[in-house]
Amino acid sequence: MSTTLANQQRSKIISLLSPAYLWLTVAIFLPLSAMLYFSFLSDVPFGQTEWHLTTENYQAFFQTTTYAKLLWKSIKLGLIVTGFAVLVGFPCAYVLAKVIQGRAREALFLLVILPFWSNSLVRIFSWAIVLRGNGVLEIGLNAILPFEVDVNLMFSTPAIVIGLVHSYLPYVILTSYLALQAIDDNLIDAARSMGAGKHTILWRIILPLSLPGLLAGAVLIFVPVVGSFMEPRILGGRVGTYFGTVIEDQFVAVFNWPLGAALSFILLAVVLVILALSSPILRRAQT
Amino acid sequence: MSPRRFPRPSKALHPHRQQNRSQQPANDPTYNAPKRPINIHKENTQAFEEAPTSIEVFWDSAHAGKVSIRDDALEAVQFAAIATDQDINDIADMDAVKSKLTALMPQIKTYWGSENDWNQFMAAGDLEVATIWSGSASRSMSAGLPVEFVVPSEGAIGWLDGLSIPVSSTKQDAAHAFINWIIDPAFYVKWAADGAPASANAKAAAALPDDAFNKRILSDPEVVARVQFQRPVSDENREAYLALWQELKAAQ
Numbered sequence: 001m002s003t004t005l006a007n008q009q010r011s012k013i014i015s016l017l018s019p020a021y022l023w024l025t026v027a028i029f030l031p032l033s034a035m036l037y038f039s040f041l042s043d044v045p046f047g048q049t050e051w052h053l054t055t056e057n058y059q060a061f062f063q064t065t066t067y068a069k070l071l072w073k074s075i076k077l078g079l080i081v082t083g084f085a086v087l088v089g090f091p092c093a094y095v096l097a098k099v100i101q102g103r104a105r106e107a108l109f110l111l112v113i114l115p116f117w118s119n120s121l122v123r124i125f126s127w128a129i130v131l132r133g134n135g136v137l138e139i140g141l142n143a144i145l146p147f148e149v150d151v152n153l154m155f156s157t158p159a160i161v162i163g164l165v166h167s168y169l170p171y172v173i174l175t176s177y178l179a180l181q182a183i184d185d186n187l188i189d190a191a192r193s194m195g196a197g198k199h200t201i202l203w204r205i206i207l208p209l210s211l212p213g214l215l216a217g218a219v220l221i222f223v224p225v226v227g228s229f230m231e232p233r234i235l236g237g238r239v240g241t242y243f244g245t246v247i248e249d250q251f252v253a254v255f256n257w258p259l260g261a262a263l264s265f266i267l268l269a270v271v272l273v274i275l276a277l278s279s280p281i282l283r284r285a286q287t
Numbered sequence: 288m289s290p291r292r293f294p295r296p297s298k299a300l301h302p303h304r305q306q307n308r309s310q311q312p313a314n315d316p317t318y319n320a321p322k323r324p325i326n327i328h329k330e331n332t333q334a335f336e337e338a339p340t341s342i343e344v345f346w347d348s349a350h351a352g353k354v355s356i357r358d359d360a361l362e363a364v365q366f367a368a369i370a371t372d373q374d375i376n377d378i379a380d381m382d383a384v385k386s387k388l389t390a391l392m393p394q395i396k397t398y399w400g401s402e403n404d405w406n407q408f409m410a411a412g413d414l415e416v417a418t419i420w421s422g423s424a425s426r427s428m429s430a431g432l433p434v435e436f437v438v439p440s441e442g443a444i445g446w447l448d449g450l451s452i453p454v455s456s457t458k459q460d461a462a463h464a465f466i467n468w469i470i471d472p473a474f475y476v477k478w479a480a481d482g483a484p485a486s487a488n489a490k491a492a493a494a495l496p497d498d499a500f501n502k503r504i505l506s507d508p509e510v511v512a513r514v515q516f517q518r519p520v521s522d523e524n525r526e527a528y529l530a531l532w533q534e535l536k537a538a539q
Contacts, residue, residue: 064530064534066530066533066534066537069537069538070537073537132411132413133411133412133413134411134412135411154413155396155397155413236397237395237396237397237398238392238395238396238397238398238536238539239539240397241533241536241537241539246533246537249533253358253359254360254525254529
């Protein structure tokens with residue numbers, strides 16, 4: 001009897017899990033495996049091209065300082081964007097979870113997830129219209145202020161950061177919101193009744209308990225930003241060359257898929273190493 | 288494809304392109320039906336009282352932060368080769384090219400990647416001087432952008448687009464009819480009004496009105512003589528140019 005139940009339970013689990021894992025296998029594992037294979041080819045196996053297996057594409061990363069420089073530049077960009085997103089997103093999530101109730105919360109939530117409803121390319125070009133000289137921002141400010149201001153942020157690192165923070169901010173708000181909402185209000189009331197000030201409650205109760213959500217949001221932002229190429233290319237101009245744009249160039253501009261694939265896997269490896277190295281620290285922070 | 292179905296080369300090809308064509312490998316399909324000389328630079332006329340004549344305008348500090356070139360390693364290196372008085376197809380002094388491009392980088396506002404980029408940046412006043420293809424320039428000017436196209440005294444990069452028919456094509460007659468149509472003077476005059484590349488068909492070029500862009504700018508033999516036409520680039524050189532261009536971009 002118990003064996004039959006166990007079998008029924010197992011088949012239920014398999015039927016519920018298999019669509020997702022089948023999809024992941026087809027959509028992620030197979031293309032990634034193909035790219036991994038490409039990264040070890042001497043040339044694109046296209047038409048009559050002769051090719052062989054090689055590690056030269058990985059060696060290329062170490063033969064010049066260009067790629068390492070760009071990788072470091074991309075990691076710094078990832079840290080800056082994640083930092084700004086946390087600074088802006090966490091207070092917003094706190095207010096949504098603990099201060100505002102009812103319809104107002106729903107309306108504000110709608111504003112938070114609005115970026116997800118528009119195409120990313122449209123969002124970036126919208127920023128281009130706002131940030132460029134004689135753009136919407138400059139015209140708006142000059143219409144309000146009694147003196148003339150020159151606001152031309154387009155084609156600069158701040159423009160890239162603004163565009164990326166806007167794109168990824170909802171991740172940190174949503175994950176932090178869920179963590180903050182799970183905190184029992186009685187804990188805060190108890191701390192207050194025992195004389196704890198606002199800062200003490202924030203540092204000793206709210207932040208530690210919401211840290212898993214905050215960190216999950218930070219990781220969700222950091223990983224794609226390190227490999228981003230569209231925002232840097234469109235908003236960054238001369239300073240918009242990053243590791244992601246160089247990878248894109250290999251696929252789109254110079255038809256060197258093997259090198260592009262190798263650089264992508266190096267990026268993946270570096271991001272995984274960063275996450276692995278930081279995980280003990282993150283675990284300690286959560287306990 | 289059979290050449291006898293087309294106008295005889297002596298009439299179909301513009302003289303300067305015939306001369307250049309002889310330098311190309313005879314079996315290179317890219318040069319079978321040359322029809323487009325290309326590129327050089329162009330400025331936002333609102334930023335200039337008088338159109339510049341020298342490529343050195345790109346390095347002029349008066350236009351710092353208002354300059355653009357295409358994001359292309361080959362084009363960037365050959366552009367600097369012209370600025371350092373070198374043959375774009377046989378660059379002897381790469382150090383000179385590198386230092387010239389290094390000096391150019393702080394001048395650059397952004398790189399452009401498409402005609403659309405270029406038009407947007409010019410219209411927004413982000414740029415005052417930038418490289419561009421002649422066909423794109425004529426289209427931008429037709430659309431009303433206040434820009435002027437200049438072939439610098441030091442020279443310009445040119446290349447030839449080809450119209451080729453695969454031997455295996457099962458629609459050879461239709462392909463020949465299409466090619467004859469696209470190089471036909473009557474069609475070319477209509478096309479040029481909206482912005483067309485320079486034609487390799489001398490009759491088509493001659494049929495343009497005197498104020499047409501391709502006749503006004505590109506029919507002057509002295510101008511054409513300054514154009515250096517791109518020849519096939521070895522993989523080794525292409526990789527070296529790409530490495531240099533990436534190094535310079537990464538340093539920004």
